[in-house]
Amino acid sequence: MVIFMNIGVICEFNPFHKGHKYLIDTLKKNGNNVICVMSGNFVQRGEFAICDKFERTKAALEGGADLVIELPTAVSTASAEGFAKGGIELIEALGCVDAIAFGAENDNLDELRAIAEKLIDKEVQEEISQKMKSGISYPAARSRVLGTDILDYPNNILACEYLKFASLPCIAVKRIGGGYNSDDEDFSASAIRSKLKQEDICTMKNCEAAVLYRLRTMSKEELVKIEDVSEGLENRIYESAKIATSLDELYELIKSKRYTLSRIKRIVLRAYLGINKDDEATPYIRILGFNETGKGLLTKIKEKSTLPIISKRSDCDKKQLEYFEEECKRTDLYNLGFVPARPCGTEQTSKIIII
Numbered sequence: 001m002v003i004f005m006n007i008g009v010i011c012e013f014n015p016f017h018k019g020h021k022y023l024i025d026t027l028k029k030n031g032n033n034v035i036c037v038m039s040g041n042f043v044q045r046g047e048f049a050i051c052d053k054f055e056r057t058k059a060a061l062e063g064g065a066d067l068v069i070e071l072p073t074a075v076s077t078a079s080a081e082g083f084a085k086g087g088i089e090l091i092e093a094l095g096c097v098d099a100i101a102f103g104a105e106n107d108n109l110d111e112l113r114a115i116a117e118k119l120i121d122k123e124v125q126e127e128i129s130q131k132m133k134s135g136i137s138y139p140a141a142r143s144r145v146l147g148t149d150i151l152d153y154p155n156n157i158l159a160c161e162y163l164k165f166a167s168l169p170c171i172a173v174k175r176i177g178g179g180y181n182s183d184d185e186d187f188s189a190s191a192i193r194s195k196l197k198q199e200d201i202c203t204m205k206n207c208e209a210a211v212l213y214r215l216r217t218m219s220k221e222e223l224v225k226i227e228d229v230s231e232g233l234e235n236r237i238y239e240s241a242k243i244a245t246s247l248d249e250l251y252e253l254i255k256s257k258r259y260t261l262s263r264i265k266r267i268v269l270r271a272y273l274g275i276n277k278d279d280e281a282t283p284y285i286r287i288l289g290f291n292e293t294g295k296g297l298l299t300k301i302k303e304k305s306t307l308p309i310i311s312k313r314s315d316c317d318k319k320q321l322e323y324f325e326e327e328c329k330r331t332d333l334y335n336l337g338f339v340p341a342r343p344c345g346t347e348q349t350s351k352i353i354i355i
Contacts, residue, residue: 002262005032005098010087014049017057023103026173039076041334044083046265048337050201057289061355067294070286074279084192095304098171105153109173116163133215137260167351186345199339207336208247211272222299226270227277273330282318284310289353
C-alpha cells in the first residue's frame, strides 16, 4: 500500500524557475503533496522580492505546489539561522506535514547532518567566536573552524540550518543546473534577476531616498534594537547614514571584513521596515494560495494546527490584528519599490490565489 506524504518546503521563489519546478516535481513523483512556506514581499538577502507575494504564489501553484503559506517578514529577513528556525517552526505548527524537503548542492544527508551537529556544539561555537575576534566575519570563521567547503554553497548552508531545527524527517534534493551565482537563467534566480530592468521589477533601489530617510532619522538607540546590530555597529550605521547618498554607498561604508554585505543589507531592510529583534512570532498562519488538493490540506491544518488560519483582516482577533496591520504597513513600504509606485492598501484588498 502506497502512503502519500505531505511535504513542507521553505522557499522564496524570487522568481520561480526551472530548478524550483524540478524540486517540486521530484517531491510529487510518488503522489505526495507539497506545502510551500514562502517569503512574502521581502527576502533573506536583504532585498525586496522582485514581484509581489501573490504573483509568486500563482507561479508556485502553476509549477505544482498545492498550498502556499506566507513566511512572516521578521523571519524572511533574518539570518540563515533565523530564516531556517522560523520556517521550520511554522511548518511543524501546521500539524499535518510528514517531512521537510530542500534543495542543496550536496544531497548527502549524513554529511549535512554531521555539519549541522557541529554547528550546535558549544565548543565549536566557542572556536568560531575566538576566530571572529581577529576581525573576520562569522562565515569566514565558521569555514576555518569546520575545514569543509560544503558551507561555501548557499543552499547547503540553509540545508544544515534546517537540519539543526527540524524534528520531522528531512529530504535533500540535489540542485541541478548552474549554481546560485552562475549565469544559468534556467536554474539561477540571481541570473534571471540580473537580466531584468530596474524599472520593471520591485527593488529597494527604486525607493532608496525613502530608505535613506528612514536611516537618517533613526537614533543609535533605535538602531541597536535591530537584529544583528551589536558590538558598536550602530555607531557605524549611524555615521554612514549621515554621509551616504545612495544605498550602494551606504552598504560600502558600513561593511567590513567583520560585517558581510548580506548582513548589512538585512539590517538596513529591517531598519526600513521597523523590525526589532524582540518582535514576537507571528500569531497566525497566512494563506496565500491553494489548488484543489491544497483545499483539502487546509481542512487538515484547521483540525491539527497549533496556530489559527487567517486569509483576510476580518479573520483576526485583537492580537492578530495588530500584527496584520504591521504587515499592511510593510506592504505599503514595499509598494514604493515599483515604478511607478503602487498606492497604500494593497495588502488589505489582495485576494487568495486559487488554481
